[in-house]
Amino acid sequence: MPLKLGGLFSVFLGLLLSVGTVSAQFDPSLSRTGVGLQFAFQEVALNPCIPESVIKGRFGQSGVKLLHESQKQWPAKMCENTKVASGLFEWLYISSALQAQTDRPVLISRLIKTRSNGLALCQTVACLGERLPRMIEWAQTNLDRTAVYRESDRIRVKSELLSHPRLSLRELVLPLHGQFEHCRSSTFDSLDFYTVNIKVSGKALVMVQCKTATPESPTWIIENAANSKVWVPIMFNPSLNDLYILPNSRYTYPTLYGQKNVSEGIRVSFFEYGEDLYQQKLGFTINADASGETLAFDVQMP
Numbered sequence: 001m002p003l004k005l006g007g008l009f010s011v012f013l014g015l016l017l018s019v020g021t022v023s024a025q026f027d028p029s030l031s032r033t034g035v036g037l038q039f040a041f042q043e044v045a046l047n048p049c050i051p052e053s054v055i056k057g058r059f060g061q062s063g064v065k066l067l068h069e070s071q072k073q074w075p076a077k078m079c080e081n082t083k084v085a086s087g088l089f090e091w092l093y094i095s096s097a098l099q100a101q102t103d104r105p106v107l108i109s110r111l112i113k114t115r116s117n118g119l120a121l122c123q124t125v126a127c128l129g130e131r132l133p134r135m136i137e138w139a140q141t142n143l144d145r146t147a148v149y150r151e152s153d154r155i156r157v158k159s160e161l162l163s164h165p166r167l168s169l170r171e172l173v174l175p176l177h178g179q180f181e182h183c184r185s186s187t188f189d190s191l192d193f194y195t196v197n198i199k200v201s202g203k204a205l206v207m208v209q210c211k212t213a214t215p216e217s218p219t220w221i222i223e224n225a226a227n228s229k230v231w232v233p234i235m236f237n238p239s240l241n242d243l244y245i246l247p248n249s250r251y252t253y254p255t256l257y258g259q260k261n262v263s264e265g266i267r268v269s270f271f272e273y274g275e276d277l278y279q280q281k282l283g284f285t286i287n288a289d290a291s292g293e294t295l296a297f298d299v300q301m302p
Helices: 005-013 028-032 040-046 052-071 082-101 105-120 125-144 179-183
Strands: 158-161 191-196 203-210 219-225 231-237 256-262 265-274 277-288 294-300
Touching: 028 082, 040 052, 040 082, 040 294, 082 105, 082 125, 082 277, 082 294, 105 125, 105 265, 105 277, 105 294, 179 203, 231 265
Parallel strands: 231 277
Antiparallel strands: 158 191, 191 203, 203 219, 219 231, 256 265, 265 277, 277 294
């Protein structure tokens, strides 16, 4: 079954429902009942005008407190304007789906943030009503254009164990940053070395992991330039054992992503190359609503 990027994460970890739709199916009536998420803060993040009775019935008084705190961020009496309240819900829902499912997550995150910041400057309900229609149209258009990928399109960074690593990596300087802390040793023998599915002209890249790797073990990527014997670390992540190449990546050094289970869903981290190393550029948590739509929450750009 074709899947959007968010659905691809879901299939891989077996945590969320498969996403069968090709775009968010927005239903305005859900503004009165919620979208079926497991956490109050996620429901409120999508709809700050959800009825208090709905939140209280599902999440108790703690959920009501979150709702009241969220409403303080918006102009007074906003929720009394049905059209504006529904429009805000539509924007938050579709932009959340777009963030979770786009194959340009870092760029789209910046664009969503810019628009959301502009909306937050509104001091009146009328201002919200004026700005929301264009924002909703932009989010829906981009979501409709998001590429559809199959599970077979997922490519791991790590490939095969490197043959004769002592010979090919004889100029490698140890210990690597964090090696003793995580591998309990500073020696060559405490590490495994892998070829990678990243091809950069004029460069050789190798992935390094502790021999006792676990799902939250560290990962290094080291690089050797043509005509150079020196191996230079270009990435270190202390808790992501598996990294993947973002489909349709547009850069010489492709965008990489990793994911891990958290209590609120799946935490996804994205890494882009710049200033001679990979750096984390974006992170968010994905979860699925009752319809199976994959949505993004707690978006952070370091």
